[in-house]
Amino acid sequence: MTVPPPFLGTPIPVAPVPMFSRRLSPQDARDLGREVLLTDGLGGFAMSSPAGVPTRCYSGLARSLTPPVQRHLMFISPLETLDVAGHRSELHAFEVAPGTVEGDGLNLLSHVELNDLIPTRVQLAGGVRVQRTWFMPRHTGSLVLLYDIDTPQDATLMLGALLTHRDMHHVCAHTPGLEFLPGGLEMSVSGLGPDAHSVAxxxxPPEASRIQALVPRPAPQRVHFRLDTARGAPDTERAVRTGLWALHLPAGRHRLALVVGDPGNVGNPWNAYAEEIERRRLLVLRAFSVCGVQDSVTATLALSADSFxxxxxxxxxxxxIAGYPWFADWGRDSMIALTGLTLLTGRLDDARALLSTYLGSLRRGLTPNNFHDDGSGAEYNTVDGALWLITALERYVRLSGDREFAQTHLETVRGIIRHHLDGTDHGIRADPQDGLLLAGAAGVQLTWMDVKIHDWVVTPRHGKPVEIQALWLAALNVxxxxxxxxxxxxxxAALLLRARAAFMQLWNPDDQHFYDVLAADGTPDASVRPNALLALALPDTPAVPAQLDAALLTAGRELLTPLGLRTLALSDPRYLGNYGGSQLVRDAAYHQGTVWPWPLAAYTDLLLKRGRVADARAALDGLIAHLWDAGLGSVSEVFSGSTLLPGGCSFQAWSVAELLRAHVAVAQAEKGRGEGSRE
Structure with a gap:
């Protein structure tokens, strides 16, 4: 069936020039360990390898049914076949088994360009240059693919889709049943059953083309997700493939678009692209203006921050969103990341709204540790979330001068403190003897080292953890x-003086370091972890310069790596240097030696306190280079302690935010000393 193309005579706007570009060579673009991420601001996202290859169950278009959670996935990848003079080239690629790739897409790559982190894939096939740019317009729940095709002779492009029907966290063990409703240039695909969802x-098409709408002939298709294999997760999808349209293109240059999701929310896809590029340009310019550090690192991280x-x-x-692809929104992560995500990027309205979300979600003085991804509620198993919330509130008020907001929430801050004084959930209470904060209950982990494997709490830290005491002092000072x-x-005031004096109980004079935890009975845990650095980097923590120097010396010897800080000293007999394999193995190592990037900002804060600007810059060099290693333009959640291989989420909010905060602080210190920052 031939149907007329839409938008006849509609001009295609020229998008603004991006703020920065990054080109991946053919070899780098073929790397299936790297990923690109697009988001829509509703929790929905689209991710794949730079070349468009799906590499995990989260690849494709995940749409949020209840923003920002309940994310559902139906569209995995477009299927694109180019026919030139009888020679067929499949422009797509996906694995059907480990190392077995269907499609010619990887072998046809010229390069991949990232323009303000929007990917453009360029291929050469049969003398035809095919360029595909994909992006997500804001708040549309849709993915747009723009094609620019330059062909010296007549050619035919066949477009289809690789489809599924499931929650984003799982694969289909059996081929899903799908119903297709053709509508000329629009195809609606629905699942079957009472809980079915649909995607359009x-x-x-270009004006000069002749379009043939194909009758959908769904066929089973096996898809392998290699990055799920690495995580010990189910890695085989039983999907559906089908052709949808054939476009017959005369010789010349052509532009066409495919919109997946809810096309009615998008409108003209080329207008949407111009608007998105302009939006991203403004994000970068605003960050430049606010933080005063105008370089590609700041630009990259400001754009990456937007995705969370x-x-x-x-x-x-x-x-x-704490991290893509599998996390929902987490309170602790949100408050730690707030400075980098919003204050340094000039997004004060977002900062106020973010604070309002968690100030309005308090329960007995506690903020949600996380909201459930199925939209059913929240967990309140955190001792530090509400304390980080108070710290973030002061940072916002100080930068914005929002006296009205401070006035509104001063009593909220006092209410949080009173709940902690009276005693709240999970044994969280102030010690009446010294004013420090006790926390802990059997089977519950309350600090950021919060892994629990069945009934095993790996790093319980019950009692008086060092960074919790510093956050408690910070809350009282705020x-x-x-x-x-x-x-x-x-x-x-009296409580603050008593707790401040009691903090020095945590100093370990024998090891010249701070204890990680004091148990409720006063028994010290001398484990060397990054938590002492988190405590000392907070402005209200009492410590003398000699203690800062000693903490830095120990951290440099035992914890520091080119990509972050180990969670347990290298010399500790419990140290686990491998982060990988099954979830049990990963979780056991999660805080027992695995490297985390976000605490590195506390380490550089202390270096700057001690005037060691060059050392602070050197500490960030590896992490800045990592921006193009795994999640492109972003920072991974963790790294293996011994090999430094990236792991966890490829796109992590507090990793990005704290790297931006550290980079800006170091660059400003360099500027003050007349030094040039390095990228």
Whole structure:
């Protein structure tokens, strides 16, 4: 069936010039260990390898049914076949078994260009140059693919799709049943059954083409996800493939588009692309203006930061996806990341809305540790989330001058502190003897080292963890400063003095380091972990210069790597240097030697406190180079302690935010000393 093309005579706007570009060579673009990520600000996302190859069960288009959670996946990949003078080239590629690739897409690559982190794949096939750019327009739940084709002779492009029907966290063990509703240039695909969902695909062909809508002939297709194999997760999908359209193109240059998701939300796809490029340009320019550091690192991280800020439907405000592809929004991560994601990028409205989300979700003085991905509620198993919330609140008020917000939430801050004083969930309570904060209950892990394997809490840290005491002091100091700024007397002045003096119980004079934890009975845990650095980097933590120097010396010897800090000293007999394999093996090593990038910012904070600007810059060099290693333009969640192979989420919010914060702080220090920052 031949149907007329839409938008006849509609001009295609020229998008603004991107702020920066990064070109991947053919070999780098073929790397199936690297990933690109696009997001829509609703929790939905699209990810693949740079060449468009699906490499894990999360690859494809994951749409949020209840923003930003309940993400459902139906569209895995387009299927693209080019016919030139009887010679057929499959422009797509995907694995059907380990090392067995269907399609010619990888072998046809010229390069992949990332323009403001929007990927463009360029291929040469039969003398035809095919360029494909893909992006997600904001708040549309849709993926747009723009094709530019330059052919010296008549050619035919056949477009189809690789489809499934499932929650994004699982693969289909059996071929899903799908129903196709053709509509000329639009195809609707629906699952079967009472919980079925649907996705629409809309073609926008070039004017000069002749279009043939194909009768869908769904066929089973096996798909292998190599990155799931590496995680010990189910790695084989039983999907559906079908052709959808054939476009007969005369010699010349052609532009066409395919919109997947809800095309009605997108409108003209080329206008949508121009708007998205302009939006990204403004994000970079605003970050440049606010932080004063105008380089490609700042630009990259400001754009990466944008992907984590999402709209939460239940609170009608902003939240933060902790990491892509599998995390939902987490309170602790959101508050730690707030400075880098919003304040340094000039997004003060988002900062206020993000704070409002968690200030409005308090329960007995605790903030949600995480919202459930199925939209069913939240967990409140965190001792540090509410304390980081108070610290982030002060940072926002200080930068924005938002006195009204401070006035509104001063009593909220006091309420959080009172709940901690009276005792709240999970044994969280102030010690009446010294004013420090106790926390811990059997079977529960409350700090950021929060792995639990069945009934095994790997790193329990019950008692008085060092960074929790520093955050407690910070919260008490914030209440004092906010009260005075608003003309009110501080409510906890005596408690603050007592707790501040008691903090020195955590100093280990024998090892010249801070204990990681004091048990409730006073028994010390002398494990060397990055938590002492997190504590000392907070501005209200009492410590003398000699203690800072000693902590830095120990951390440099035992914890520091080119990509972050180990979670346990290299010399500790419990150290586990391998992060990989099954979930049990990974979780056992998660905080027992695995390297985390985000605490590196605390280490550089302390170096800057001690005037060691060059050392701070050197500490960031490896992580900045890593921006193009795994999740392109982003920072991984963790690295294996011994090999430094990236692991966990390829795109992690607090990794990105804290690298940006550290980079800006070091660059500003370099500028103050007349030194040039390095990229």
């Amino acid at each position: 695909l809309r073609l926008y 800020l999402v709209y939460r439907q239940s609170t009608q405000a902003v939240s933060v 209440e004092s400063r906010m009260s005075e700024a608003l003309g009110q007397p501080p409510a906890f």
